[in-house]
Amino acid sequence: MADQFLAEQHTWTLFRNSQSDEADSWVMLTRDGQIVPIPGEKILHTSRPRVSLDISTPRELQIADPFSLKCDNGIAYITNERVIFLPARPTEDFKSFFTPVLNFTDTHVHSSWIGPWSWGGTVRPVPGGGIPMHIPRVEVRFTFRDGGHSDFQAKFEWLKERLQHAQELGLVPGQNLEPPPPYEPSAPGPSPSSGDPSTARTGPQLEQEQQQQEQQPPQPAPDEPPPDYVQAQAQAISMQYEERTRAEAERY
Template sequence: MADQFLAEQHTWTLFQHSQSDEQDSWVMLTRDGEIVPIPGEKILHTSRPRVGLEIWTPRELQIAEPFSLKCDNGIAYITNERVIYLPARPSEDFKSFFTPVLNFSDTHVHSSWIGPWSWGGTVRPVPGGGIPMHIPRIEVKFVFRDGGHSDFQTKFEWLKERLHHARELGLNPGQNLEPPPPYEAGAQPPPSSGASGSAQAGAQTPEEAPQPAPNEPPPDYLTAQAQAVAMRYEERMREEAEGN
């Protein structure tokens, strides 16, 4: 655990000396409260209202300035770039939270016998995401008070898989991540299994090679032949006996 903490502190030290674009980090909103997307960003999923957010520093970090946050009411979004949370009533202390999709790890769903379902995981904070940058990682939980956790999880896992695949191929992760178009009624149906289908199946196409002739008789062929010969012999013997 100590080695992991030192590695995370080293990562934070490197990040302090790196350059970042703060302008593209904040969740910018219009006057109507709509999300202003960063270049190339599209909203893929919007949760139902009354989603809660809980954030806290893992105990094992044992840092001097831990962080925790709780909001009871808001909306969560999934875009092709980020997971975003906007509180229903933003304040000076908390206006928004976001993190890149691939910064999530160990995501899971948690059920409760008396309370709503929740979904969350471990997150590496980014500049402007709403988390102090002296914290190398945090625990994040979305509480779905009006349901919808399953749809949220399904969309997130689908997107994360596509992003990982795009990264492996060296593609721009934010592009070409739309789901396939729905089935259209005008699409050509598969061949029917009626008489016409049977006739087509029976016709031999030019590419098909002719079936070779069998090299041996079919099963029970010799037995049937022997029985036929025996029957003809018995019939002939009976006719000769009646003639005498």
């Protein structure tokens, strides 16, 4: 029961930290507009200013009520977890956009002879992210008016490859992306018998201490759930329902 409670508490903590106070935005921001990272998140790339975002429903879906959204000016970010877009001037209808990196498919660059270059692909929407539940996927395009599309694409492809590899190995997405630091052998320390004789412990003493540690009872789990636990559980159930609805829409 203690392990189950700790697992649920961990899930609730990640869920709460991934939410925003705004119903139509999953990107938490500080008062000065900076991104509040989710646990373990790091910003890996920031685009140049004057990036536009265009979200639309693919024509092949033939949905009676298609979805579309456009923002002419903002900044795009790549973290070890997400692709994020923040408009230069948020409105009540649009404050931010994000999608997990692995939710992007069929990414490619759109060239232009006279206009700026753009990059985008097909995105599977995140439950609760502001896109209607009956839309299983959308087309997302970033247009880089001040350049930088090639750097953005290179960083995205580098990250996606490593996330997919980590997923195949069963590792936590977004973690263990950087190589470990070089090995440095530790300096030899004094042996247990070379210290102060008054602090040296004999074999029987060590055995007695070990027995005392094994006899100590385990710490009991808290009697009460964390704050807002019931509300978080209800929101998680709603997210699961929305995800199933999207999957059913995709099949049809």
